[in-house]
Structure formats: structure tokens, C-alpha cells
Amino acid sequence: MESKLINKSAIKPAPIDVAVGILIKPTGEVLMAQRPVGKPYAGYWEFPGGKVETNEAILSALVREFQEELGIEINPDQAQPWCGCDYVYPHAHVRLHFYLCRDWHGEPRGLEGQQLAWQGGAIDVQPILPATIPLLEWLLQAC
Numbered sequence: 001m002e003s004k005l006i007n008k009s010a011i012k013p014a015p016i017d018v019a020v021g022i023l024i025k026p027t028g029e030v031l032m033a034q035r036p037v038g039k040p041y042a043g044y045w046e047f048p049g050g051k052v053e054t055n056e057a058i059l060s061a062l063v064r065e066f067q068e069e070l071g072i073e074i075n076p077d078q079a080q081p082w083c084g085c086d087y088v089y090p091h092a093h094v095r096l097h098f099y100l101c102r103d104w105h106g107e108p109r110g111l112e113g114q115q116l117a118w119q120g121g122a123i124d125v126q127p128i129l130p131a132t133i134p135l136l137e138w139l140l141q142a143c
């Protein structure tokens with residue numbers, strides 16, 4: 001019987017799905033959060049969100065992450081799928097799913113100790129997670 005050789009270096013783990021939400025106020029301001037101490041890239045700014053759990057829908061993960069991290073309820077029916085991208089970090093290969101969210105209940109609070117900043121006109125917090133930087137220019141056009 002013919003044996004098959006597998007080149008193990010060619011096997012890549014599946015990317016980790018991440019649900020990311022961009023809260024947009026009627027004024028056009030968007031919410032950014034600073035990654036807390038203890039996470040990879042601590043101190044970097046990002047849009048709120050987190051990893052999708054096994055067997056969890058991406059939109060369900062988005063709702064859960066906003067409850068856990070910010071203490072707010074977003075309306076999943078009004079969350080608008082916006083764009084996605086893959087990025088390979090030293091710690092993980094992530095697949096980011098971005099949603100625009102204009103409808104939520106509650107006032108966002110940094111429940112994991114993270115700093116929050118509403119940004120309007122231009123994004124002036126630094127540094128920003130590398131995978132998120134290219135999206136900022138498009139975002140300012142979308143808001």
C-alpha cells in the first residue's frame with residue numbers, strides 16, 4: 001500500500017474567530033478600549049469584542065462580550081456586519097468579524113479595568129492593534 005507523507009510544517013491551525021463591535025453614537029463618535037494588563041498587546045487600543053466560543057454564533061459572541069466587558073446590551077438585529085480580516089500575530093492567527101452597532105442599552109463601563117475612549121473626527125489614541133489600523137480610514141468614511 002502506498003504511504004502518504006505529511007509535511008507537518010505545512011499544517012496550520014484554524015484561525016480563531018473574534019467578534020468585534022464598533023459602537024457608533026449619532027454624533028459619529030466610536031468607542032475604543034485599551035487592552036488590560038495580562039492580555040497579549042496590553043496597552044494597545046482596539047474595538048471591544050473577543051473570541052467566539054466553540055459552537056457559539058458570532059453574533060451571540062458579540063452580544064456576550066459587550067455584556068461581559070462593557071455592561072451594555074446591544075441589539076443584535078440592528079448590528080450591521082461590516083467587514084472582516086485575518087491577521088497572524090505571534091500569539092495567534094485571528095479572523096476578525098467587525099460589526100457596526102448603533103443601537104444599545106446602557107452606558108459602557110470598563111468592567112475588566114480597561115480604559116475607554118469615545119473618538120470622533122479622528123482616532124487619536126495610540127498604539128492601536130496592528131490588524132485594526134487599516135480599518136480606521138474606512139471607518140471614518142462609514143460613520
Ligand SMILES: Nc1nc2c([nH]c(=O)n2[C@@H]2O[C@H](COP(=O)(O)OP(=O)(O)OP(=O)(O)O)[C@@H](O)[C@H]2O)c(=O)[nH]1
Pocket residue numbers: 018019020039040041045046047048049050051052087089092094096129130131132
Ligand atoms: N476585540 C478586538 N480584538 C482584536 C482587534 N484587533 C485585533 O487584532 N484583535 C485580536 O483579536 C483577539 C481577541 O482576543 P481577546 O484575547 O481580546 O479575546 P477575549 O476578550 O475573548 O479574551 P480572553 O481569551 O482573555 O477571554 C486578540 O488576539 C486581539 O489581538 C480589535 O479591534 N478588537
